[in-house]
Amino acid sequence: MTAWLMAVPLAVPAAAAAACLLVGRSMRMQAAITFAAAVCQLAAGVALTAEARAFGPAALAVGGWPEGAAIALVADMASAVMVVLVGTVAVLAVPFAASTIDRRREAFGFYPLVNVLLLGVAGMVLTGDLFNLYVWVEVTLIASFVLMALGGGRLQMEGATKYVALNVVASALFLTGVGVVYATMGTVSLGDLARAAHESGLAWPTESGTMLVLAALLVKAAAFPFFAWLPASYHTPPIGVTALFAGLLTKAGVFALLRVSGLLLSGGESRDTAQAVLLTLGGVTMVAGVLGAAAHTDMRRILSFHIVSQCGYMVMGAGFFSSAGYAATLFFLGHNMAAKTGLFTAAGIAYRLAGAYDVRALGGLMRRHPALAASFAVCAASLAGFPPLAGFFGKLALVQAGFTGGHFAVAGVALFTSILTLYSMTKIWHEAFWKPPPSVSTAQGRAPWPAWTALFGFAALSVTAGLAAGALFEFATLAGEALADPAAFIQLTGSAEP
Template identity: 35%
Template sequence: MEPARFEQWLTIAPVALCLTVGAVLMMIRHNIRLHGMIAVPALVALVLIDALLLAHVAAQGPITFMMGRWLPPFGIAFTVDLTGALLALTAAIVALAGGIYALSDISDSGRRYGFYPLLLVLMAGVSGAFLTGDIFNLYVWFEVLLISSFGLLILGSERQQIDGALKYAVLNLIATTLFLITVGYIYAVFGTLNMADIAENADGLRETAPLVTIAALFTLAFGMKAAAFPVNFWLPASYHTPRVVVSALFAGLLTKVGIYALLRTMIMLFPVEREALSLVIAIAAAATMILGALGALAQSDLRRFLGFIVVSGIGYMLAGVSIGAQAGVSATIFYAVHSIVLMMALYLVAGVAARLGGTFDLHGLAGLYRRAPAFAYLSLALFFAGSGLPPFSGFWPKAMLVKASLDIGAWWLTASILISGFVTTIAFGRLFLLAYWRPALGPATAEGPDAAAETDDASFAIGWTSGLPILMLTVLVVWFGLFPEQLMQLTQGAAASLADPRAYLRSVFPTGGAL
């Protein structure tokens, strides 16, 4: 009941900033020249706020802020621990990269129809999902990011965008409905929706309540949102249709929110039930990573290729959830941070490559190394990271997953991780040989919402709005690979906090329990 401290205001500042700036941009929607000038500084401010929040949580532990001075568990809580703060900061960084890239990638028509307001609302939803301490409000923030993603997906109103949006919408709405049903089920069982209250009372209800059923419903709902096997087909069928920067934001952020929700519910709230479902999750993880890698190997469209790489990465993160031990959870969080940055960078690279080569089709895309050597080197570093090769960021979480799976005797899961990594390496090698190393071919024609920009590119040169975001993200990928210790310490601390949420509970209930 005391006045809120500065660090408590930081918990809601990311959401408040994004919603406020998004509303301002809507009010000046006819003056589109100002959109980028306002949105990019706002995204810089978002990065700074999330960095301050992470620094405080890392030093002092979880923070809770209650809305309207309602005591928990009755009020709406924002509770931030290491997992939420780390992922929120990573999301803000890639959103900033996307906002800068969009300065040249999004046309006046796209800005007029609300790219930057929708981006800010999307970030409000993503930030809210990472920072909330209430399971129903996790659903609410899912809805916020889902609504804004619909607008971004159809920006341009091309026929294939509408087709992709339909597939995206149907599966995500089914998953969201399933999530809402499960939230209602939780309230019927626990009489509360506060995550700390649920975690505190779960032990006393395991003998009488169907908690395994609730955990299974959460696994299915969040698995659909994360594009896990067997409900992963919507992602490669939709992520190649919008503008490249939109695909990049989706690939970097949206599926990771599903993985975060799985970590929060299955590791912190229902660890015993996760153990009962661990084999099912592990089988889904192995199938997701291997089929995603094979799907990427079979693609000739660069955007579809990356869509299957996103799917394969979800499999690695699910593997850590299935293992459940602190080492596996730490690897999942590390991989999530790596994947957010990497997938954003890879899609931006794909956009520049298509503008340089005139097409997304690997049969016509060639000669990029000769035309832009520096860009080719950056691309190669990202391809190595995507393959999980040292000394780049993708190596460490895969190595952590291999060790964690061997520690529990899951040799077949270890084999799946190694096979998927091997196939992914071949797929990225094929991409580099065809698109970069092969001599340039004749002119090609691009298709899709980026076609006008990519076919009229005889004199295209990589400007700062395209090059700076790619360089910034590549530096992070290399930094995480060469100096993983600090990130590894954060992910290990985050995993420990999820597995033993006493500090999280004390943050919500300082006096020792709910009223």
């Protein structure tokens, strides 16, 4: 395997960020560079997946240092597939964000920041080192914080402050955890730590440190009771930024959660503790998120609460600690990235066309804009879990994995939550699309074509991923096995026998 290939998803956005800063005033140029970087990231992800499938997992020891001393990047089936998903969201959502953002924000460093965001997310996915995971989480956080605050409206600042305050607490937890782990184990290489965890189990202070890291990742993954930052802030920035966040941020957090819990907490007694925590929090998160959504009428707020609810499913999937559970979670994660970003895109287009995010002020969109209505319906139905869309298979696999593992209660909660999800989606559908338009005629605008492309793209993905679920599950299963069995990871990134 050509090892440098896995540096591409990191090197390309970094170079693109530099190029955007250097080309300066030409926004068209910056947009083109950013889009090209997203395409490169997607292509690199596809190539990595193909190579991981053909030749098995591989690691890149950055700097050519010997094993154990080097900081590694790891491309196994799981991280390679994740890079593909991130690239896909980026390719569709970046043009949407670029076409809907206002000139002032655009000129104030929007494109370099988007590139840094893509860099951070790719780093979170590919890293084989606990401390570097922290660093990439920070890179992502800083880029997203500036994107969120960019433009600096009063409301936006309020959202950004809440966002950064809670996430900085998470960073502190994360760093403390890494410090404890390093102090007791003398290493932060995930491979070495996983070996120790599986051979002798984690001893007291190390286990606590790992649990702190787990807590920090639960904040990132917007799990109960740490999710407050998300619905408090996601509706404040421009819709394109929110769509990017919805597709990338919590999802990368969930992936890091899968990776860390699969490697460090899947052995011995730690597993029982972590399982109890993840399953409980997963179940509560699903319900809390969906109930939060029921109380709102702003589309962005409804959808933000649904991100939380959907993350609950993924936290639950992580808590199964089985390769079937991981496979289902990854499939669900991919489906969610498409459906969720698609729904935010639809909300953005509806705002452009009818001038409101509040569903009470909208109406008649189905008659006036059937294409928008159809695409929204596809994404919403996928989210609620209708066959034959991708969301149905994702939920089916998750519930199946839950029943197989004997976790009936939480799997039942997952099914119950689906019904509530459907309630929220029908609320938007009924108010914004179905009911007659409000008597006071609202603005009639136009939406730029990249927004339509993104919406149709995400809707098409939800359909094709459902129709091709069998083929895609093959990849998900391989990825799930890679997450569940740390042996290959240990061999790749661990030092030679201690």
